[in-house]
Amino acid sequence: MVCFTSCIALLASALVYARAVSSVAINGTRFEGLNDQAREILARATPAAPHFVVYADAWDGTNGPPAVSKIKGFNVFTLSFLLLAGAWDKAYEWTTFTDAQRATIKSQYAAAGVKLIVSAFGSTDIPTTTGADPVGTANTFAAWVKKYNLDGIDVDYEDFGAFENGKAEAWLTTFTKQLRAQLPQGTYIVTHAPVAPWFTPNRWPGGGYLKVHSNVGSSIDWYNVQFYNQGASEYSTCANLLTTSSSSWPKSAVFQIAASGIPLSKIVIGKPATASDASNGFMSTSTLASCLQQAKNQGWNGGAMVWQYPKAASPWITTVRSLSWPV
Numbered sequence: 001m002v003c004f005t006s007c008i009a010l011l012a013s014a015l016v017y018a019r020a021v022s023s024v025a026i027n028g029t030r031f032e033g034l035n036d037q038a039r040e041i042l043a044r045a046t047p048a049a050p051h052f053v054v055y056a057d058a059w060d061g062t063n064g065p066p067a068v069s070k071i072k073g074f075n076v077f078t079l080s081f082l083l084l085a086g087a088w089d090k091a092y093e094w095t096t097f098t099d100a101q102r103a104t105i106k107s108q109y110a111a112a113g114v115k116l117i118v119s120a121f122g123s124t125d126i127p128t129t130t131g132a133d134p135v136g137t138a139n140t141f142a143a144w145v146k147k148y149n150l151d152g153i154d155v156d157y158e159d160f161g162a163f164e165n166g167k168a169e170a171w172l173t174t175f176t177k178q179l180r181a182q183l184p185q186g187t188y189i190v191t192h193a194p195v196a197p198w199f200t201p202n203r204w205p206g207g208g209y210l211k212v213h214s215n216v217g218s219s220i221d222w223y224n225v226q227f228y229n230q231g232a233s234e235y236s237t238c239a240n241l242l243t244t245s246s247s248s249w250p251k252s253a254v255f256q257i258a259a260s261g262i263p264l265s266k267i268v269i270g271k272p273a274t275a276s277d278a279s280n281g282f283m284s285t286s287t288l289a290s291c292l293q294q295a296k297n298q299g300w301n302g303g304a305m306v307w308q309y310p311k312a313a314s315p316w317i318t319t320v321r322s323l324s325w326p327v
Helices: 002-006 008-016 036-044 089-095 099-111 134-147 160-164 168-182 208-219 238-242 254-259 285-297 314-321
Strands: 023-026 029-032 051-056 076-083 115-122 152-157 189-192 222-226 267-272 303-309
Touching (some): 051 267, 051 314, 076 089, 099 115, 115 134, 115 189, 160 168, 168 208, 189 208, 238 254, 254 267, 285 314, 303 314
Parallel strands (some): 051 303, 076 115, 115 152
Antiparallel strands (some): 023 029
């Protein structure tokens, strides 16, 4: 894990100055005698694959994140969205709690092994097209993550026009570099959520997400790839999701993306919770479970992402994981 290399000096120092003996387990390894600083570092450490990610933007009758028991089986809960105009919807609800309330929720989530992050932009913002400064925006968003004590940020960049005209890649590169300068790897999570076609080679004038990955892929913990909303027959079977995408978006299935240089552990398969949560690309939970099983048997371990809670809660992910990583 990244934190064990990048945080070793901090942990060593924390051990020296520990005031009270306590215990924390990370990926099955138990550490004794850590002080508050060390425990906080470990609590936020980037988790290993597989990643099971759920977004939440809709009002569900509950202010803020749900009780962690309702999302058992997920290990990342994503508050949506942090926009150029500020926090909205579930992200805004998080700001209405006191520091103590947020700390209590974070503690409950951490105890269950669930990271709590925020997602930026979504389909509302087109930051490159509207001329947003990537450095200033990254600084503002990173400061928000720190102020509200979250584990990281997801970059749900959906400026399609900027990819068509070749300007998205440079903007995302600068933005991601600045995010990482403010949110160090191993301490904070930084993910991206591209649509699958942006990985098609030789299609995008600026290089698409293969160029973004070449520039800053080492700073991105994983990709919550949106395998939906790209056409009625796109990514609708295990075959065209995993091994051979259509001629409309060639080389954008999971193992084709990997063949272009994206690590399998960073490719998280994103799907809508129900047919009404996307224009197309929906799979039943049983079919998706079978696809994950097939992919795992071929060496993939990225995980699954879903849009969105509460339609996708513990029963959804329990079924999806049942043939690969049972809950």
